[in-house]
Amino acid sequence: MNIPRKAIGASALSAALLIAGLLATGFVARAHAETPVQAEAAAQADEQTIHWTRAAVAAPANAPRGFAEYHNACTVCHGPMPERPGTRALAAKYQGTIPALLEERTDLQPEFIRMIVRNGISLMPMFRKTELSDAQLDAIVAYLTRPRS
Ligand code: HEC
Numbered sequence: 001m002n003i004p005r006k007a008i009g010a011s012a013l014s015a016a017l018l019i020a021g022l023l024a025t026g027f028v029a030r031a032h033a034e035t036p037v038q039a040e041a042a043a044q045a046d047e048q049t050i051h052w053t054r055a056a057v058a059a060p061a062n063a064p065r066g067f068a069e070y071h072n073a074c075t076v077c078h079g080p081m082p083e084r085p086g087t088r089a090l091a092a093k094y095q096g097t098i099p100a101l102l103e104e105r106t107d108l109q110p111e112f113i114r115m116i117v118r119n120g121i122s123l124m125p126m127f128r129k130t131e132l133s134d135a136q137l138d139a140i141v142a143y144l145t146r147p148r149s
Contacts, residue, residue, distance in 0.1 A: 052076040066143025069136045070103070077124065078102045085123055102144060110141045 051057060051072035059068040077086035080101065091100035099105055117137055120126035127137070 064143055064146045066139035066141070066146075069139040070143045073127070073132055073136070073140065074102065089122065105144070106148060108144045110145055113141050113144055 053072055053076060057068050057071040057075075074086070075084075077084050078090075078101065079087065081087050081091065086102070087100045090102070094100065098107060102108070114137060116124065117127050117132065117140070132140075
């Protein structure tokens, strides 16, 4: 069959436009799909062990749930005195009436911990869900409210 060049050119062009149009629509649809994008970010955050310690802390055998998450995210400021700003601030706030180390407290309520971690307070920054996922925060809450004998 002898198809004129001009006709091939025109149909190739319209096919290209059609494909470009489909891609553009798909792209726009994906760009607006905020929930899957956020879900993916949260899933990635869960896979990573964030740590603000010099090296990531791994939970020793038989460590309570949340040990590693707490130490990786919180002890940079809430570790033992004297140089930790969180411990220092809480020592000044409570004047020895309760432990300055969060880990030693038995009065912490889950909702109080969540509110402080997601909003920050004074020197303490807020933790975004991309930095500390809800699953990691749940583990930290479990650790700080663990039953003690
Ligand atoms: C950059 C330092 C820093 C980091 C990191 C940090 N904190 Fe804090 N945190 C502070 C400081 C400072 C205070 C005291 C604020 C004040 O003066 O009331 C505080 C206070 C708190 C309090 C309030 C205690 C009370 O009785 O008033 C809680 C709960 C807390 N932090 C939990 C956490 C947890 C859980 C993490 C880890 C996810 C964490 N913090 C990480 C600095 C930090």
